[in-house]
Amino acid sequence: xxxxxxxxxxxxxxxxxxxxxxxxxxxxxxxxxxxxxxxxxxxxxxxxxxxxxxxxxxxxxxxxxxxxxxxxxxxxxxxxxxxxxxxxxxxxxxxxxxxxxxxxxxxxxxxxxxxxxxxxxxxxxxxxxxxxxxxxxxxxxxxxxxxxxxxxxxxxxxxxxxxxxxxxxxxxxxxxxxxxxxxxxxxxxxxxxxxxxxxxxxxxxxxxxxxxxxxxxxxxxxxxxxxxxxxxxxxxxxxxxxxxxxxxxxxxxxxxxxxxxxxxxxxxxxxxxxxxxxxxxxxxxxxxxxxxxxxxxxxxxxxxxxxxxxxxxxxxxxxxxxxx
Amino acid sequence: xxxxxxxxxxxxxxxxxxxxxxxxxxxxxxxxxxxxxxxxxxxxxxxxxxxxxxxxxxxxxxxxxxxxxxxxxxxxxxxxxxxxxxxxxxxxxxxxxxxxxxxxxxxxxxxxxxxxxxxxxxxxxxxxxxxxxxxxxxxxxxxxxxxxxxxxxxxxxxxxxxxxxxxxxxxxxxxxxxxxxxxxxxxxxxxxxxxxxxxxxxxxxxxxxxxxxxxxxxxxxxxxxxxxxxxxxxxxxxxxxxxxxxxxxxxxxxxxxxxxxxxxxxxxxxxxxxxxxxxxxxxxxxxxxxxxxxxxxxxxxxxxxxxxxxx
Numbered sequence: 361x362x363x364x365x366x367x368x369x370x371x372x373x374x375x376x377x378x379x380x381x382x383x384x385x386x387x388x389x390x391x392x393x394x395x396x397x398x399x400x401x402x403x404x405x406x407x408x409x410x411x412x413x414x415x416x417x418x419x420x421x422x423x424x425x426x427x428x429x430x431x432x433x434x435x436x437x438x439x440x441x442x443x444x445x446x447x448x449x450x451x452x453x454x455x456x457x458x459x460x461x462x463x464x465x466x467x468x469x470x471x472x473x474x475x476x477x478x479x480x481x482x483x484x485x486x487x488x489x490x491x492x493x494x495x496x497x498x499x500x501x502x503x504x505x506x507x508x509x510x511x512x513x514x515x516x517x518x519x520x521x522x523x524x525x526x527x528x529x530x531x532x533x534x535x536x537x538x539x540x541x542x543x544x545x546x547x548x549x550x551x552x553x554x555x556x557x558x559x560x561x562x563x564x565x566x567x568x569x570x571x572x573x574x575x576x577x578x579x580x581x582x583x584x585x586x587x588x589x590x591x592x593x594x595x596x597x598x599x600x601x602x603x604x605x606x607x608x609x610x611x612x613x614x615x616x617x618x619x620x621x622x623x624x625x626x627x628x629x630x631x632x633x634x635x636x637x638x639x640x641x642x643x644x645x646x647x648x649x650x651x652x653x654x655x656x657x658x659x660x661x662x663x664x665x666x667x668x669x670x671x672x673x674x675x676x677x678x679x680x681x682x683x684x
Numbered sequence: 685x686x687x688x689x690x691x692x693x694x695x696x697x698x699x700x701x702x703x704x705x706x707x708x709x710x711x712x713x714x715x716x717x718x719x720x721x722x723x724x725x726x727x728x729x730x731x732x733x734x735x736x737x738x739x740x741x742x743x744x745x746x747x748x749x750x751x752x753x754x755x756x757x758x759x760x761x762x763x764x765x766x767x768x769x770x771x772x773x774x775x776x777x778x779x780x781x782x783x784x785x786x787x788x789x790x791x792x793x794x795x796x797x798x799x800x801x802x803x804x805x806x807x808x809x810x811x812x813x814x815x816x817x818x819x820x821x822x823x824x825x826x827x828x829x830x831x832x833x834x835x836x837x838x839x840x841x842x843x844x845x846x847x848x849x850x851x852x853x854x855x856x857x858x859x860x861x862x863x864x865x866x867x868x869x870x871x872x873x874x875x876x877x878x879x880x881x882x883x884x885x886x887x888x889x890x891x892x893x894x895x896x897x898x899x900x901x902x903x904x905x906x907x908x909x910x911x912x913x914x915x916x917x918x919x920x921x922x923x924x925x926x927x928x929x930x931x932x933x934x935x936x937x938x939x940x941x942x943x944x945x946x947x948x949x950x951x952x953x954x955x956x957x958x959x960x961x962x963x964x965x966x967x968x969x970x971x972x973x974x975x976x977x978x979x980x981x982x983x984x985x986x987x988x989x990x991x992x993x994x995x
Contacts (some may be wrong), residue, residue, distance in 0.1 A: 398890075513935060598882055611879075611880075654894040659847050
C-alpha cells in the first residue's frame with residue numbers, strides 16, 4: 361500500500377479515528393469515562409438526537425433541510441402526553457375518548473408524520489425552498505405546542521410510559537433499542553431498497569433523476585414525512601425520560617441534529633453521505649458533551665469547544681472530497 | 685398585476701382584520717396598557733403576562749400582551765408599535781438588562797411610563813419603577829436551609845441556568861454567600877443546563893458518573909432541579925442525594941410534598957404582575973413618588989410549609 365492509498369483510507373475513516381482519539385484522550389484524563397455505566401449513559405443520551413438525525417440525514421441526502429424537527433418533537437411529545445393523561449374530549453358533542461399507551465404513542469407519531477408530510481407538500485407543490493418551509497413549520501409547531509399545553513408542562517404518567525425512556529431490556533436501555541432499530545431500518549432503506557437509491561439520485565442531480573423517470577415529488581414527500589415521524593419518536597422518548605412533556609423541549613435540536621449529520625460526512629448539497637456516518641457524528645457530539653461535563657470544563661468553554669469540533673469536521677470533509 | 689391579485693387580497697384582509705382587532709380595544713375604558721413579555725415559551729412568564737393583563741382589565745383598562753420571543757429586536761418593534769399607538773402605560777418584562785434600556789427610554793421620551801417586572805434593566809431612571817423578586821436574598825434563605833439540612837458538611841454539585849442571564853448569577857451568588865462560609869462543604873462540579881429540564885437531566889447523568897458520592901444538588905430553577913431528580917432516580921440514589929431548586933413551580937411544590945425535592949424558593953409572579961398594574965394605574969392617576977426599585981417578597985418552601993402553597 362503506497363502513501364497515497366493509505367492517506368485515502370485514513371480520510372475514509374476520519375470520523376471513527378476522531379472518535380477513537382477523543383475516547384483515548386478522555387480515558388487518560390479521567391477514569392470515570394470508560395466505564396460500562398458511563399458508556400450506556402452516553403448511548404442513552406445520544407439516542408434521541410440520533411433518531412432525529414437519521415430523518416435529517418435522509419432529508420439532507422435529497423439536498424433539503426428540516427429546521428422544524430425540534431418543534432415537531434416538542435409538539436408530538438406533548439400530544440402523546442396529553443392524550444395519555446387527559447384523553448381527547450369534545451365538550452360540545454359530549455364525547456370523551458381515553459387513550460391507551462399504544463394509542464397515545466400512535467397519535468403522537470401520526471401527528472409528526474402529518475407535519476412532515478405537510479412540509480414535503482409545501483416544498484414540492486408550492487416550490488418553497490426547504491429552508492423557508494421548515495423554518496415556518498418550526499414556528500407553527502412551536503405555537504401549536506403552546507396552544508396544546510397552554511404553556512405549561514404536562515407531568516406525571518401512569519403505567520408503562522416511563523419504561524420507554526428509562527427501562528432496560530436484555531441489559532440494554534430502551535432508547536438505545538429504539539435508536540438501533542431506527543438506524544437498522546434506515547441502513548436497509550438506503551443500501552438495499554430502490555427508494556434509497558432514488559433518494560441519493562434526487563440529491564445528486566434532481567433534473568437527471570426526474571428525466572430518468574423518478575417521481576421526485578413523491579420521494580421528497582416521503583423523506584420529510586419520515587423525518588417528522590422520527591422527530592415524534594424522539595419527542596415520546598424525551599417525554600418518557602422526564603416524566604413530563606415540556607413546552608420548550610427540543611429548542612435548538614435542529615442544530616445538534618444538522619451537526620451530527622455534517623460531522624458524519626454527509627454533504628449539505630445532497631447525494632453524498634450515509635446513515636452510519638451520522639451514527640458516528642452523533643457519537644462524537646455525545647462523547648464530547650459527556651466528556652466536557654465529566655472533566656467539569658467551564659460552561660463558557662464548552663460552547664467554544666463544540667463549535668471548533670464541528671468546524672474541524674467540515675473542513676476535513678471538504679479536504680477529503682477534494683482529494684478524491 | 686392580475687397574478688398578484690390573490691396576494692393583495694390576502695394582505696388587505698389581514699390589514700382589515702388587524703385594524704378591526706385594534707378597534708375593539710378602544711372603548712369606554714380608562715385607557716390602554718401594553719404588556720410586553722420576554723418569552724411566552726415558559727409557563728412562569730405566561731403566568732406573569734396573563735396576570736398583569738387580567739389586573740389591568742380589572743382596573744378598567746384594555747390590555748394587550750406582546751411576546752418578545754427572547755429577542756431584543758422583536759422587543760424594539762413592539763415598543764415602536766406601542767409608542768405609535770399611544771398606549772398609556774407599559775408593563776414590561778425585559779429580554780435583556782442592557783439591550784432593553786433604550787426601548788424603555790424611548791417610551792419615556794414619548795411620555796409612556798414603563799414598569800419593569802421580574803427582570804431588571806441597568807438604568808435607574810428609565811423606568812418608573814422595577815418590581816423585582818429578590819433572587820439574591822431568596823438564595824441566601826435557601827443556602828441557610830441547605831446548611832442546616834446537610835449538617836454543615838457534604839459534597840454537592842451546582843446546575844446553573846443560562847450563563848448569560850442576570851438571575852442565574854444572582855441566585856448562584858446568594859447561595860454561595862452562605863454556603864461558602866462553611867469549610868465542611870465542597871462543590872465538586874458546576875455546570876450549566878440553560879434552565880432546561882432535559883438538559884439538566886443529561887448534565888446530571890454525566891456529573892453522577894464523575895461524582896457518584898455527592899450528597900446534594902443545587903439547581904438554579906425548578907425545571908432543572910426536577911430534571912436532575914429524574915437522573916438521580918434512574919441511578920437509584922434518591923436516598924443519598926438531596927435536591928434544591930428555585931421558582932416554586934407547581935411541579936416542584938408537588939415534588940416537595942411527595943418528598944422528592946428538598947426545598948425551593950417561591951416567587952410570586954401573580955403578585956408581582958398585579959402590583960405592576962396597580963402601580964401603573966396609580967401613576968396614571970397622578971402619583972409621582974416611586975422608588976426606582978420595588979422589591980417583591982420571596983419565601984423558602986420546604987416540607988414543613990409546602991401545604992400552605994398547594995391548592
